[in-house]
Amino acid sequence: MRVPVARRMRLANGRGGLTRRTVVASILLLIFIGGAFAALTLAIAGLREAMNLQKSSGEALQSAYYVEKLVIDLETGQRGFIITGDERFLQPWYNARAALPQQTATLQQRAATRHASQGEQARRLTQTIDSYIRDYSVPTVEAARQDPASTRTVAVTEEGKHRLDGIRNQFHHFVASERKLLVEHQERATAAGRWATVGAAAGVAVSALLILAFNGYVIRSIVRPVRRASVMACDLADGDLSVRMPATEEGEIGDLQRALNTMASSLEAGRAELAASRARVVAAADESRRRIERDLHDGTQQRLVSLALLLRRAEEAVPSGQDELKKQLSRTTDDLADIIEELHELSRGIHPAILSKGGLAPSLRALARRSAVPVELNVGAWTRLAERIEVTAYYVVSEALTNAAKHARASTVHVDLTVEDSALRLSVRDDGVGGADPRQGSGLIGLMDRVEAIGGSIHVESPAGKGTSLFVTIPLTDDRPITPGDA
Structure with missing residues (x-):
């Protein structure tokens, strides 16, 4: 005991x-x-x-x-x-x-x-x-x-x-x-x-x-x-939970040393468990997004497309002299096509299918093409990474482009993505009004939680009048490249 x-x-x-x-x-x-x-x-x-x-x-x-x-x-x-x-x-x-x-x-x-x-x-x-x-x-x-x-x-x-x-x-x-x-x-x-x-x-x-x-x-x-x-307490306060001190003294000093070591071990184990729990939550959320996107694509979207085709054939089969019915069928078919497109956009926002099929680089290119703000994308030669890393990087860029279009009033966004020193390094910089507060708004806070959940770090610089920059580093330790077949 x-x-x-x-x-x-x-x-x-x-x-x-x-x-x-x-x-x-x-x-x-x-x-x-x-x-x-x-x-x-x-x-x-x-x-x-x-x-x-x-x-x-x-x-x-x-x-x-x-x-x-x-x-x-x-x-x-x-x-x-x-x-x-x-x-x-x-x-x-x-x-x-x-x-x-x-x-x-x-x-x-x-x-x-x-x-x-x-x-x-x-x-x-x-x-x-x-x-x-x-x-x-x-x-x-x-x-x-x-x-x-x-x-x-x-x-x-x-x-x-x-x-x-x-x-x-x-x-x-x-x-x-x-x-x-x-x-x-x-x-x-x-x-x-x-x-x-x-x-x-x-x-x-x-x-x-x-x-x-x-x-x-x-x-x-x-x-x-x-x-x-x-010194150990300062290191613990700075976040270095791996630090330990030799418990060589006797009496109260020895008790203090052992108590600090025990506390550091407990904190380190708690942080590891918290990180693992957050990673499991993020992975479960991503899996739910994929399942919803797949269900929408393979179920609802396919049925709506089939219905649109049936309406189009019905429109073509309307006898002459019933122009009003033909117009109503045409309008209904067009509305249904708009619904299908909106549903497609919705499913893409939930989890883009191209990310699972083609990987991060094609997904970012597609995201840049759809962006309301011109994007200069630099990804270079690219290989597949672990899915959780690719999903996190994708959502960071997506949220940054959304913020640049809605709040920053930016004219250009620069996205640079590299892998060096066993880490994925991502930077997103715009030339907008700046002044963003990372502590305000659920978007940036959610990004921080997602990045930190897989052991990464995110840093935001947003001086007033000088644009906003996001710098993300995600370690690749214990992650293996995957092929499209693995996805």
Whole structure:
């Protein structure tokens, strides 16, 4: 049992249709691109962290250098006051002593945020500086105010030098450790920057490749098949029902391809059946015309001719002196002869006997002789064709001559008939008023139906004031020439 197209499409969706494949491909693309950008984000975060650590190390060194400067200012002011006794030298001492608590706290804070050991060193350095100020510098300044000579002894000087050397050593150790950390942070920042650059380049490259791959998949799986389907649909719309497309895809695209192929096959079969049906209708109509013409010729016409002969003999046998009866018989005989001629013309219009007996060329010559408009006929050497082709060509010329006489007001009609490229080619051209509309009037429409019924084509050109031209092409494929005996 044939599965409906809609059900097949639902089944395709359930086992990997276009929607599912597109969603899966999109999710994979998002995962890969998201992973690439996540790696890039981590690399950038590492670079930012390394740069922050580098900045913190620089700030810690700056604080250490400033604290060291304050300690030097403290010692310089103290020594100047001890030597000179001038209170003005204590101004740097006062300033340094006032600034040191805040600066040492800042140093401890900056050192402790990065590394615990550096924070511990900063704390011990602060304790040493506080001890120096509390236990040595302040007492020495107070003693210098009361007894300057007591502060100028070697013991006091050596104690101060010893304490300052300890502070300097702690400073140098802290700065060396901080510089080492700074170098490490710089190297880490450089490595992080390098990884960030590589990650960015790799992310962009991978993303570009994935996007190209996704686009390639979309083009191969969707765009190209849909474009081929569009081209096939245009060909079908143009009348080429033999076109097919390879049904190689899966899912909805494959269903679309198979549906289009099925539709094209159905349309082609339907058109072939329609053409065969029309051909059978035309053949049946022609056979009916032949039978009616034969019945009229062999039956009614023959009986009327016999009756006319009897009346003529009766007229001749009328005795003299009965002139009125003789005249009536003569008039009746003449009227009967006119009826016979009209009946002959009628039967010839239904189906000319000469077409069945002599073929197309003699029939066209007889038609040209009877035409009300002068006809220039060019048929050349001629052989018999299939009867349906000859009948169609005859009626095309007959209808064209009738239209030229009734509507076109033509003075001359040119009829050319040739057989070339396995096709009969017929053209009928007049020099009338033109302006004929093929869509109007039953005559031209009937001709089109008759020509197309046997696989031919008809084209009408009728510009206003330039006459009307009919161009007919009828293929001779599978048609064999016939002899008069076959007719």
